[in-house]
Amino acid sequence: MPVTTSPILVALDYHDLNSALQFVDRIDPSQCRLKVGKEMFTLFGPSLVKTLQGRGFDVFLDLKFHDIPNTTAHAVAAAADLGVWMVNVHASGGARMMNAAREALVPFGNDAPLLIAVTVLTSMDEDDLKGLGITLSPAEQAERLARLTRDCGLHGVVCSAQEAVHFKQVIGQDFALVTPGIRPAGSDAGDQRRIMTPQQAKLAGVDYMVIGRPITQSADPAATLQQILQSLQEA
Numbered sequence: 001m002p003v004t005t006s007p008i009l010v011a012l013d014y015h016d017l018n019s020a021l022q023f024v025d026r027i028d029p030s031q032c033r034l035k036v037g038k039e040m041f042t043l044f045g046p047s048l049v050k051t052l053q054g055r056g057f058d059v060f061l062d063l064k065f066h067d068i069p070n071t072t073a074h075a076v077a078a079a080a081d082l083g084v085w086m087v088n089v090h091a092s093g094g095a096r097m098m099n100a101a102r103e104a105l106v107p108f109g110n111d112a113p114l115l116i117a118v119t120v121l122t123s124m125d126e127d128d129l130k131g132l133g134i135t136l137s138p139a140e141q142a143e144r145l146a147r148l149t150r151d152c153g154l155h156g157v158v159c160s161a162q163e164a165v166h167f168k169q170v171i172g173q174d175f176a177l178v179t180p181g182i183r184p185a186g187s188d189a190g191d192q193r194r195i196m197t198p199q200q201a202k203l204a205g206v207d208y209m210v211i212g213r214p215i216t217q218s219a220d221p222a223a224t225l226q227q228i229l230q231s232l233q234e235a
Ligand SMILES: O=C(O)c1cc(=O)[nH]c(=O)n1[C@@H]1O[C@H](COP(=O)(O)O)[C@@H](O)[C@H]1O
Pocket: 011, 012, 013, 037, 062, 118, 120, 121, 122, 123, 158, 180, 181, 182, 190, 192, 210, 211, 212, 213, 214
């Protein structure tokens, strides 16, 4: 059973284990879940996930699998064996890959993680897509991939918060939207381009907000989390 209903997923982007764990010790599993990505998983592996789970946190294993269907299915099953709460693949791996990933989770029943797909990375623009031979705009390509993801029976997608209102309308209210690029009012945008506040994201229909540096680099992460949760109550 999930330990929290908080919509906040804190991106645990550290290259140093002690710094990561010092941060984790300052926040509460009732306030957020933790996203472990490629850097930390490559450095510290499944034992990091187990450590975080041992401290009471739900973990989103953000490894964005993209491979042939058989390999992707086995990787997703391995994530489920680890007991993670959410795992993801790249929607551009195609329908057969996503169907294989979904089927790999069937044996886990109610203990299976949520399975979501990445559409178009928020770092990609029209020129990047053109370089791949894709003439659609990033928003059009993201919608195409989100529809494909829904048709494959996955739980939702990672997308830009700017796409949330439209996706909820055309793809379905129950289709989960996970969005990075969230910045509490007054915090530094850093390298994120198209940002939204947590309140705006909630009103747009976002289900899970990925927030990294505004929380991990806060002088008082628990207070920052509390302020964000409070702002969501008021939205
Ligand atoms: O999949 C992601 O998590 C992701 C996808 C995307 O399109 N854009 C994006 O910023 N992210 C991640 O979201 C997190 C955002 O962190 P902050 O910019 O520090 O809030 C980082 O871990 C990014 O790698």
